[in-house]
Amino acid sequence: MSTRATTIQLLLSCLCCAHISAFSFSRIDRINFPSLINKSCSHRPKSCDLSKRYSSASDDKACYNTTSETDVDAVESINPPTGHCTSQNDVTRLDELPIHKSIASDAGPLWKEELCDDPTLCTVVPHRGRPRKRVLVLCTGGTLTMQNDPTKGNSLAPVQGALTKYLAGMSELTSDPEMPEIIAHEYTPLIDSSDMGPGDWAMLARDIYTNYYYFDGFVILMGTDTMAYAASALTFMLQNLGKPVIFTGSQIPLREPYNDARKNLIMATIFASSDTMSEVAIFFHDRLVRGCRATKVNTSKLKAFDSPNLPPLAEIGINIIENDHLFRPPPRGSFKINTEMDTRMITLRLVPGFDDASIKAMIDAARQTHLKGLILQLYGTGNLPSLKDDLLDCLANAAKAGVVVIATTQCMTGSVIMGHYATGQKLLGAGVVSASDMTIEATTTKLAYLLGRQDLTISEVRNLMTVDLRGEITPENELPPPPLASTYQKVIAKKNRSRRF
Numbered sequence: 001m002s003t004r005a006t007t008i009q010l011l012l013s014c015l016c017c018a019h020i021s022a023f024s025f026s027r028i029d030r031i032n033f034p035s036l037i038n039k040s041c042s043h044r045p046k047s048c049d050l051s052k053r054y055s056s057a058s059d060d061k062a063c064y065n066t067t068s069e070t071d072v073d074a075v076e077s078i079n080p081p082t083g084h085c086t087s088q089n090d091v092t093r094l095d096e097l098p099i100h101k102s103i104a105s106d107a108g109p110l111w112k113e114e115l116c117d118d119p120t121l122c123t124v125v126p127h128r129g130r131p132r133k134r135v136l137v138l139c140t141g142g143t144l145t146m147q148n149d150p151t152k153g154n155s156l157a158p159v160q161g162a163l164t165k166y167l168a169g170m171s172e173l174t175s176d177p178e179m180p181e182i183i184a185h186e187y188t189p190l191i192d193s194s195d196m197g198p199g200d201w202a203m204l205a206r207d208i209y210t211n212y213y214y215f216d217g218f219v220i221l222m223g224t225d226t227m228a229y230a231a232s233a234l235t236f237m238l239q240n241l242g243k244p245v246i247f248t249g250s251q252i253p254l255r256e257p258y259n260d261a262r263k264n265l266i267m268a269t270i271f272a273s274s275d276t277m278s279e280v281a282i283f284f285h286d287r288l289v290r291g292c293r294a295t296k297v298n299t300s301k302l303k304a305f306d307s308p309n310l311p312p313l314a315e316i317g318i319n320i321i322e323n324d325h326l327f328r329p330p331p332r333g334s335f336k337i338n339t340e341m342d343t344r345m346i347t348l349r350l351v352p353g354f355d356d357a358s359i360k361a362m363i364d365a366a367r368q369t370h371l372k373g374l375i376l377q378l379y380g381t382g383n384l385p386s387l388k389d390d391l392l393d394c395l396a397n398a399a400k401a402g403v404v405v406i407a408t409t410q411c412m413t414g415s416v417i418m419g420h421y422a423t424g425q426k427l428l429g430a431g432v433v434s435a436s437d438m439t440i441e442a443t444t445t446k447l448a449y450l451l452g453r454q455d456l457t458i459s460e461v462r463n464l465m466t467v468d469l470r471g472e473i474t475p476e477n478e479l480p481p482p483p484l485a486s487t488y489q490k491v492i493a494k495k496n497r498s499r500r501f
Contacts, residue, residue: 193223231291345373
């Protein structure tokens with residue numbers, strides 16, 4: 001027997017004591033065998049069925065691996081864990097996660113069966129080889145589907161079935177051979193975006209997972225109020241995404257003679273059939289922005305979303321201008337989802353003259369209910385009044401107790417630069433983590449995602465908050481130089497940014 005075959009046999013015999021994520025044996029030569037064979041984890045449940053390691057985490061939580069995401073390739077590709085073997089006391093799964101459910105039900109399989117003489121050879125239309133591409137539109141509600149409801153004081157309310165009716169009458173979508181085939185699903189009941197949360201995001205992720213191999217792309221229609229949060233959440237939930245998932249909605253209902261819904265829907269469908277995109281994005285008005293970089297900036301204008309710290313992925317005018325150098329690279333592993341989110345966190349936006357005693361009391365009370373994350377929206381580059389020693393001590397104690405304390409900036413653009421000012425140095429000493437240039441939407445959903453994985457230590461969660469996993473954060477060496485930087489620092493920063501493209 002060859003050395004390679006012997007090694008494979010030895011690896012298979014040791015699967016029960018090594019935390020091995022799903023990987024392809026066709027590339028087994030890339031695996032570090034000693035790090036797998038020598039790893040022993042006595043806390044793995046005996047009931048763990050490794051035959052399920054290709055299933056989603058929700059189907060087999062006990063078998064979830066302890067891969068460290070510090071190396072992004074180890075998360076998004078087939079690489080197995082090469083780090084540590086932690087005990088259950090070290091990981092974030094110290095108690096039950098909050099249960100999030102949607103009032104709507106999963107759509108389930110939405111692809112159509114192909115009619116042919118031999119059903120064993122032709123049961124489902126494959127996603128390749130068709131004359132037209134196929135896009136799945138998932139509608140949760142939002143302004144796009146609304147009209148005045150006399151029973152509710154003539155206020156706007158979602159109308160069940162309205163989207164299906166409008167789509168049937170849009171000849172540019174149904175008759176143009178250049179446009180993809182559209183299959184639409186409306187959830188029942190339709191949900192206002194302000195009522196949507198992790199349970200609804202998980203439902204969307206599961207439906208994308210169920211229909212992933214039968215569609216070329218996905219469009220999600222929803223209200224604009226929490227769209228940036230939903231897009232950020234799905235960015236992290238969908239691992240190794242190899243197809244476009246485009247969120248859109250409107251400021252004016254589709255039924256109105258003048259509206260922005262029609263253009264948004266058409267352009268989202270076009271981008272969802274793209275061959276070059278493999279990420280979650282939001283299309284609105286005249287631009288396509290990365291989902292985990294977007295934030296809502298206006299309640300009344302048609303340009304409702306922007307990407308403060310990253311240029312748009314594409315802009316439309318007479319032509320479509322794609323900034324394809326910003327697109328995420330294709331995935332290097334099989335598509336999978338992780339929908340668990342730990343939302344035991346609070347967000348505080350500080351104002352001058354705040355009562356730190358009240359904040360301390362709130363933090364102490366929250367710690368009694370298993371607080372996991374504390375996100376602070378601070379001034380400028382991440383500054384907190386340095387004279388409030390009691391508050392700094394409170395933050396330090398929270399960090400020591402296992403709470404992930406994160407500093408974000410209240411500014412629309414720019415980044416947190418911990419340590420540039422003396423006040424930031426004190427925060428570093430208290431164990432506060434920098435959110436760099438992430439939006440508040442990306443910061444909250446990323447933290448909830450990492451805590452919800454239940455296979456990471458608190459220190460790993462803190463480290464991964466500063467690591468670029470899905471394009472949500474600019475690497476430190478590519479950030480602009482801090483205020484009052486030296487000429488040398490400015491030259492180096494400019495050189496690093498030029499290498500990015």
